[in-house]
Amino acid sequence: MSFTDSRRLLVEAEKILRRAVELLGYSEDVYNALRFPERVIQVKIPVRMDDGRVKVFIGWRSQHNSALGPYKGGIRFHPAVTMEEVIALSMMMTWKNALAELPYGGGKGGVKVDPHALSKRELEELSRGYIRGIYKYIGPDADIPAPDVYTNPQIMAWMMDEYYRLTGENKLGVITGKPKLLGGFETRIIATGFGVAIAARETAKKMWGGIEGRTVAIQGYGNVGYYAAKFLHEMGATVVAVSDSRGGIYSSKGLNPDEVKQVKSKTGSVINYEKAEKRITNEELLELDVDILIPAAIEDVITEENAPRIKAKLIVEGANGPVTAAADEYLSQRGVVIVPDILANAGGVIMSHIEWVDNRIGGWISEEEARRRLEEKMVRSTLAVWEFWHSELEPGKHSMRDAAYSLAVKRVVEAMQLRGLL
Numbered sequence: 001m002s003f004t005d006s007r008r009l010l011v012e013a014e015k016i017l018r019r020a021v022e023l024l025g026y027s028e029d030v031y032n033a034l035r036f037p038e039r040v041i042q043v044k045i046p047v048r049m050d051d052g053r054v055k056v057f058i059g060w061r062s063q064h065n066s067a068l069g070p071y072k073g074g075i076r077f078h079p080a081v082t083m084e085e086v087i088a089l090s091m092m093m094t095w096k097n098a099l100a101e102l103p104y105g106g107g108k109g110g111v112k113v114d115p116h117a118l119s120k121r122e123l124e125e126l127s128r129g130y131i132r133g134i135y136k137y138i139g140p141d142a143d144i145p146a147p148d149v150y151t152n153p154q155i156m157a158w159m160m161d162e163y164y165r166l167t168g169e170n171k172l173g174v175i176t177g178k179p180k181l182l183g184g185f186e187t188r189i190i191a192t193g194f195g196v197a198i199a200a201r202e203t204a205k206k207m208w209g210g211i212e213g214r215t216v217a218i219q220g221y222g223n224v225g226y227y228a229a230k231f232l233h234e235m236g237a238t239v240v241a242v243s244d245s246r247g248g249i250y251s252s253k254g255l256n257p258d259e260v261k262q263v264k265s266k267t268g269s270v271i272n273y274e275k276a277e278k279r280i281t282n283e284e285l286l287e288l289d290v291d292i293l294i295p296a297a298i299e300d301v302i303t304e305e306n307a308p309r310i311k312a313k314l315i316v317e318g319a320n321g322p323v324t325a326a327a328d329e330y331l332s333q334r335g336v337v338i339v340p341d342i343l344a345n346a347g348g349v350i351m352s353h354i355e356w357v358d359n360r361i362g363g364w365i366s367e368e369e370a371r372r373r374l375e376e377k378m379v380r381s382t383l384a385v386w387e388f389w390h391s392e393l394e395p396g397k398h399s400m401r402d403a404a405y406s407l408a409v410k411r412v413v414e415a416m417q418l419r420g421l422l
């Protein structure tokens with residue numbers, strides 16, 4: 001399991017798109033019109049390190065499709081980021097934004113770097129350098145970045161400020177996921193994990209009548225994994241296992257997500273939580289006999305190889321691309337319900353949209369209102385996909401991913417047709 005084979009994510013994204021295009025009865029021309037990004041910007045970022053030498057980092061911004069509005073999607077700082085990975089993630093943003101009925105196209109950014117190895121000053125230099133490379137192509141009506149893996153509100157603040165220095169335009173809406181003082185919302189921090197928990201709860205209601213008492217295993221204890229655990233625990237589910245990059249822990253009676261978080265903050269990893277019954281590996285976590293499995297770390301963790309050993313009846317994709325197309329088909333045919341990433345983890349971008357609207361109208365939306373709208377939209381999207389799956393497709397033959405992609409791809413194609421692009 002690693003970020004390394006990143007070409008694979010693009011291959012997977014193309015496979016899923018092809019399946020949706022075929023299901024919708026569109027031609028090869030339509031597939032090609034949707035497959036390639038509209039623009040990919042490569043950025044070379046020289047950073048003066050604390051020891052005096054200049055180190056060069058490479059980053060990208062992929063702008064996949066703008067039929068429904070400005071490009072929108074996060075920026076990832078990770079040592080294994082590649083251009084292909086960023087393109088694949090930007091394509092997934094196109095479908096995610098369309099499915100959530102947001103007025104956005106899809107974009108994504110990434111810098112190949114281990115941010116944990118940088119000092120605060122070096123990280124600021126890198127963040128500002130990235131914006132110097134892409135500022136001509138972004139803006140509140142052009143492309144609106146946000147946080148993703150290993151980026152955070154402070155990084156968004158530096159990036160927004162750099163945009164202002166370069167353009168003279170102090171536009172808060174150029175970037176979302178900012179600190180509260182700079183037009184952000186505290187709700188953005190919890191939004192993706194909260195949304196994952198809502199998608200799980202609504203699907204569990206359909207499958208079992210409710211989520212109370214259902215056992216849950218979560219891979220990844222960062223922004224998405226921790227808040228998914230916290231809210232599922234509050235909803236009455238039993239979180240029996242969690243993990244991070246150093247491994248996982250298991251407790252049959254359930255873990256307290258906040259206590260585990262405190263231990264991780266103090267010691268660096270969930271594995272140091274002493275009240276757990278035992279330590280487990282990330283591979284073991286995925287194969288636990290639980291009701292609900294939430295991969296919320298990295299892509300491609302459930303593949304043809306381990307799919308036969310997966311025991312969960314419901315998988316909710318917190319991460320982007322954690323289940324390969326082949327594993328999705330195999331598990332769906334076995335009756336496992338998989339809530340796809342473009343639906344399950346849309347809470348982050350839904351909240352980003354609320355922040356962007358608020359920035360443009362001068363700051364009127366309260367945290368309470370934002371959270372209410374976020375929950376309402378997540379419930380509506382989840383139920384819409386479920387209903388479409390059951391009324392228009394054949395569960396068993398088609399997966400919930402097929403339903404979500406059909407709805408999303410159709411919206412993008414229709415927008416392109418209206419614009420005269422198809």
Ligand SMILES: NC(=O)C1=CN([C@@H]2O[C@H](COP(=O)(O)OP(=O)(O)OC[C@H]3O[C@@H](n4cnc5c(N)ncnc54)[C@H](OP(=O)(O)O)[C@@H]3O)[C@@H](O)[C@H]2O)C=CC1
Pocket residue numbers: 001002147148149150151192219220221222223224225243244245246268269282296297298299318319320345346348349
């Ligand atoms: N943040 C957001 O709003 C959104 C995020 N996503 C997706 O969710 C996923 C997680 O993002 P996010 O929570 O923000 O990222 P974070 O950087 O906050 O957390 C990532 C977590 O994954 C863990 N991890 C990293 N590598 C591995 C590995 N090889 N095995 C197991 N765990 C690993 C990390 O461990 P450690 O703590 O030890 O570093 C960390 O706990 C990504 O796919 C991202 O694209 C999707 C939509 C929105």
Ligand SMILES: O=C(O)CCC(=O)C(=O)O
Pocket residue numbers: 072073074075096144145146147148176177320345346348349350352
């Ligand atoms: O909030 C945003 O715009 C970023 C969301 C994102 O990158 C994602 O959903 O993967």
